[in-house]
Each structure stands twice: as C-alpha cells, then as structure tokens.
Amino acid sequence: MGNENLSPVVEMDQAYDETIEKIFDLLEEKKYFHCRDELLKHNEVEIAEMLVDIRRKFDLQRMVVLFRALPKDISVDVFAELSVDDQIDIINIITDPEIEYILDELDFDDMIDVLEELPSNIVDKILAKAPKSERARINTFLKYKEDSAGALMTPEYINLKKTDTVKDALEHIREVGLDSETIYTCYVLDRGRKLIGVVSLRALVNAPYDTPVADIMVEDPVVAHVDDDQEEVMDLFTRYGYLAIPVVDNEFRLVGIVTVDDILDVIEEETTEDIERMGGIIDTSDKEYLDMSVWQHVKARLPWLFLLMCSYFITGGIIQSFQESLSQVLSLVIYMPMLMGTGGNSGSQSSTLIIRGMATGEIDLSDYFKVIWKEIRVAVVVGIALSFINYFRIVFLDHNPPLVALTVCSSMVLVVIIAKIIGSMLPMLAKKIGIDPALMAGPMMASITDMISLSTYFIMAGLLLNI
C-alpha cells in the first residue's frame, strides 16, 4: 500500500482542504445547493470551520445563505460551534422565528452566551416569548459576572434523591437525560436543594438495581462556588481530572454544573491571555488575530510599547550622566548592548519560570526564599560561565585592555545575578499585590534590566577604570 504511513488524521485534514476548495469554486459559480451538499459530508465542527473560512474568503452574506440552507437540526449544532461574534452577526440577519428556534434548541449555557452579547431590545423580545419560569432562570444566569463559574455553568444536570434506588435513578436518567448537559455524573440533593453527594453513571450501571443511591454516592464532592473566577474552576479540573464539577451558592445549594468540554475552551482562552500578556500584548478581547482590525491591533499593542519606551527616558538619563566618562573610553559602548541583552534574557528566563510555576500551582508565594536562593546560585554559575568566555574574547579577539574586559565581566556577573533576582521576585510581588504576574515577563524585564545593566556597568567602569 502506497499510503501506508499516512495517518487518518492527515487524511482528514486533506479531505477538509479539498472540500473547502471545492466549495469556494462552487460559490464563485453561485451553486449554493451543491455547496450545502458538500458541507453536509462533514460533522458540525468542520462545517462551522468551513463557514468561517467562507466568511473570510467572501463575505458574511454568503456565510449566512449557506448557514440557512442547512437542515434545521444540524444548523443548531453548527451555530453552537461558531464564535460569539459570528453568532451575533448571523442573528442580526436571520428572521425572528429562526432565532427563536435556534435559542430554543441550544444548550442552556450556549444560549446564555449568545443572549449576553445581544442588544437588550432583542433580548427583551426573546424573553417576552419565553415561559415565566424559564424567563426567571435566564435572568438569573444573565446576572452572573463574566468569566465566573456562574457564567460558565449550565443548570441542565441530573439530580437524584438519596433514597432513590439505582433502578429509580436509571429510569430518571432515561426520562430527562436528553435535556442534560451530561448524564455521566448525577447530583444527589436534599430537600433544600443542598448538594450532599455525587454519583457517576459508571457506578450506577455497575451496581445492583435495588442499591440505594446513598450507598454508592461520593460525599463531600469537590465543588466550585458560583462567584469563583473561571481560572479557579479550570485549576480544579486540571487538579482532579473530573468530567464535570458542581457549582454551589453561599448556602451550598446546587445551582449548576461545569463540564470538561467547556473547560477546554477556558484553558485555551486563559493560556492565550497569559502568553499574550507575557509578550507585551494587552487585551485582544478574545478575537482571532486575522479577525482583528489594524486599529484593534494598535490598541492592543501601543499602550504597552509606549509605557516601556518611556522607561527608556530614564535609561537615556543614566547614559547622559555618564557621557563624560564614556567619551574617555568609547570602547565601553561596544559592550553595552551585550550587557543589556544578556541581563534582559536572564531576567526573562527567571520570570517565565516563576510566572508559569505560579499558574500551574507548582510555586506558592510562600516559596519566596527557596526561589530566591535557587536563582542566586543559578545566576552565579551562569554569570561566571558567560564572563569567562567574554574575558578572552575582549582581550584576545577585540584587543582591548584587560581592565576593560574586567569591567565588562564583573558587570556581567552582577547583572545576571540582579536580573535573576528581580526576574523571580517581581512576578511574585505582582501576585501578592493583585496584579497579573504575566505582565512581569520579557518586555518589562528588558526595560528594567536595561537600566540596571547600564548603572552597574558605569559604576564598575568608574571603580576599575578610574573615570
């Protein structure tokens, strides 16, 4: 077989690429029904991705035409896979009965996500048509603050009583299962809707029919609180590896559940935010790179660049005050970028490790002394190793006086040590006072260590070269 080494996944991607090319061609010829048939050969995730590609290549109109041409039940699944921006754009074009149908069929948590972004007059119109109990429930959910467990959860879970038998439970699941976000974990509540235990479908399926649920449920389950930030909920999932986590209010009443598939999105979102902040980008508002306008990109980048640039007004001042000395030994200027660069890189390394360590829960604020002591020892070894090589280069390759080499090398050791101390301590300090540690990464480090590198360098030059 020729394609023996081709993995099915690669084949799947190829199939995707071939279909999308075909669809682009068909759309050029305005053959919409052929397009629809091509789309329907794929699952809802891929159809949604194709619609986004179509919008990027052509326009929103063509995307909506194709979306409306999908069979109703499939269109809802596809809708759920689109980004909120695309969802809102579609809703602004389609008719009211279409909107109602979609919102009705969506999972509760997906519906709330859409409603949150709609203008209030449309929301009111939708709420007016909903049954009273549903309306109250929607209103409660719309009030949870963004990025909280409350905003993430769904109220569609299976609840059991502790006196239920396994048989009762399984029958109950058969009755209401289709409307639940998950049936794999069921929640045992007391009369006041307080959460007293959880039981997995696995345990139910493997137990004799007459066993009371109370005998096989797990008490004191891990829970999230409705006001918890989504980052805390995410940490619970990565820590425990559960499929769903119950969300309770102040009275420990069960108000909803968060499922692992929603958490995968949160992880991607939070990681992107962290990485972008570490790279000096502030707030891209969850939009994809290619979907952001030039102006939105400028807004996400200019403020931080400007702030950091201002810090160089100080760096410039430092140089100015040493201008006299520099003019005497101009060769010192040659090694300035290296010192600043190495200082920045050393600081970046430390801050990256600490920021990531705190994000994964490896490093606690109480590890302060352990971290600083480790960084100092690492810095001494690294600083001396780098200086050693530099000394020979400056004296034997650049033919500069040994005292200049000594100035550069002693500064290098000091700069690496100071940079690593600051690089490790600043993120911890930021966390302590409630600032996102991710802001204390590379770009910030570079600005701070540049000042320190130059000051150290000039002080050492003054001491060793008598200038």
Added chain:
Amino acid sequence: MGNENLSPVVEMDQAYDETIEKIFDLLEEKKYFHCRDELLKHNEVEIAEMLVDIRRKFDLQRMVVLFRALPKDISVDVFAELSVDDQIDIINIITDPEIEYILDELDFDDMIDVLEELPSNIVDKILAKAPKSERARINTFLKYKEDSAGALMTPEYINLKKTDTVKDALEHIREVGLDSETIYTCYVLDRGRKLIGVVSLRALVNAPYDTPVADIMVEDPVVAHVDDDQEEVMDLFTRYGYLAIPVVDNEFRLVGIVTVDDILDVIEEETTEDIERMGGIIDTSDKEYLDMSVWQHVKARLPWLFLLMCSYFITGGIIQSFQESLSQVLSLVIYMPMLMGTGGNSGSQSSTLIIRGMATGEIDLSDYFKVIWKEIRVAVVVGIALSFINYFRIVFLDHNPPLVALTVCSSMVLVVIIAKIIGSMLPMLAKKIGIDPALMAGPMMASITDMISLSTYFIMAGLLLNI
C-alpha cells in the same frame, strides 16, 4: 454568618493547609499513625499532594513510610496521582510483592508509564511473572515512541459488535465496565477489529432495549493514529470537545483510546514547554521548578543565554565600525537603548501573536501574506505614534538638535516596521522548516532586532547628520 462570602473552594484550600501543618507537627513527633489518619480525611489527589509536600519538607523515607501505611486500595489511587519521578523513587524502596500489587491494580496506561522509567532488570522481573498474553501486550505498548498517541492511550475500552442490541451492550458494560478506562464511549468493531463506529453510553441509556447498536452508532468517527504526536491528539480534543478519542493503526484497527483527563495533563505539559521556550528556557524535562537542582537549571538556561550572547559579538562589531561617527555625536548613544528596546518589544509582540495563533490553529502557513500586510500597517501606525512623542521629547526636553531628533525618530519608524515583519515571519519560517516556532519569541527577537536597530540607526545618522 461571618464567612458568608467565603467560597467552599477557599475553605477547601484552608482545610488542606491546616492538615498539612498538623501532619508536619505529627511527623516531627514521629506519630505516623496519627499522620495516616489525617491523610485519610482527604481524597487521593490531595493525599498525593501532601506526600509531595512531606518529601519536600522532610525526606523520601518519611514519604514512603506514610505511603506504605495507607490502606492498599487507596495507596494505588494515590500512587497514580504522583509524578513518575516520585513513583520510581517509591518503587526503589518498597518490596517486590508491594510493587506487583500496585502495578496490577494501576490503570494500564499508568502502569506503562511507570514501566517505561524502570531499569530493565526490574521490568524483566515483573514481566516474567505476568501471564503470557499480558506480557505481549505490555511489550507492544512499551515500544510506542514517547509523546505519541500510542504512548498516551490505554487498551482498556469497551468494544461492541454492530449486531449487538442495546440490552446486550448494557449487559456487556456491566460485566467489563470496571476494568475500562471509560464506559461513556463504546467502540463498535468488525471481525477484523477494524473500527466501524462509536456509540455513547448516553445514546445507549436513552434507546429502547431491542435497538441494534448499528442504528445508534456514529460512523466515521474522529480518530487519532497510533504514531501521531500527543500535540496532534490534543488539538483533536480542543477542536471537537470529546471525552475520548479512539486510536487506530495503519489498517484502521482499534488499538486503544485516549481520554480527556489524560489530555488535560498533556495540555499543561505542552503549554509549559511552549511558554518556557518562548522565555528562553530549553528542556526542563517535565520536572517542577523547585525539584530541579541548580545544575539542572543551569543546563536549561546557559546554552540559550550563551548563544544569544554570541549574537552580540556581531552587535558589538556594528558599533565598533561606527565608533568614529559616534565620537562625533556622542548624544546618539543616549537613544541607543530606547531604539533597541522598542525594536525588541515590537518584534516580541508580533512573534507572540503569531506563535500562539499557529499553536491554536487560528493562523496557517498559507496566511503568510495576510499576516505580513496586517503587521506592516500596524507597524506604520505604532511607529509614527511613538516617534511623534519622541521628537518633542528630544528637541524640547533633552535640548538636542532637531536633526538628531529626526535621526532617532525616522530610525524608530523603520525599526518598528522591520521588527514587526521579522517578528511575524520568523516563527512561520521556523514552522515551515520544522523548527519549533516558540524558539523565535522574545529573547531571540531581542538579539536580532538589536542588530537591526543599531544598523538602521547608524545608517540614518550617516544620511541625516553627515557623519
């Protein structure tokens, strides 16, 4: 109530902290059985975390004593939650029957992870005692390459025939369910063990008993190939949000499944690797920051620092060749750090966005032109905005001649544009030629843009100041 605003999660963390303090005190007094009782008030995840804390605070011996004092069934669950390093250290201390019991009770994929790290003489001893069929299976799994779907998967899944009825299926699940990694997704195989469909327990529970599995199974399921890298498997999970994904061989025979809880660990691992590489740290071999020795830290940091430092030999050369001009207008030195810093930061922003965009699948290599065109436009706006402010500062605050200001500002615009082009193109180029794009982030950008900034600066100075 005084603690009305305290979330149960916070209370849980407090409970953890209180217990660990109590255990530390009890261990000082060598009251091991009291310690064990305290541990047993928590679940296996927390007990494992406590054992790690005990090892950090005291030593491996005390950790192992407590581990052995746990009831056998709990000790296996705790063992599964420990890091491979801790697992191996424990195995090297406990007796052969204890090892056998643990390996026997562990999930198959966890057992393989442990066996992979054990010295071969111990593995041979263990294999000698295993039944022949089991031995063959273990040997197959030990051969999958690290970080592949094969190494990640477990062979413990539920397989059905397409002629089974729902009733047959549910009975089969009751029989073998306890030994399966998940019962929530079942796999339908033909006689040759080829995968022909998947069916969820949800669909089974909600269908009439006499329905054939063939009627409710999903055909053409999303699959991973046994040789796929774990990063590709991870992408499938984030794309589709499934609980488990089947793994097939070249003949499309089902060889195992990967479950979402294992993927959460992979995501954390891969993200950490990406972030660390972006921060200039190479290969921390999955160890936690605090568990790495000073020497291991040096090994992870020195090579990259050294390489980047060497790039500054070139930067130094550039300055040297312009030394004559610099001595004429020494005030140019004042603005060097600002230009280099802003260039580095601009490049970092672009490379961060592109690296992350490629990691999440938002940006394709084929988006080359769209990306470069967007970056150029953003760079022009940002560069001009920053220069504008600078011009006034240099002329009116620093009282330098307008021509010096013009030199700095025109260089600034050029540097920002070049930095953003390089910052966006270099990661894409790296991916194209098979290098990890994450290496093209901050530290690398800083080194490259420093050279470009200085060259641009000196060329502009030559043109405008006639030096």
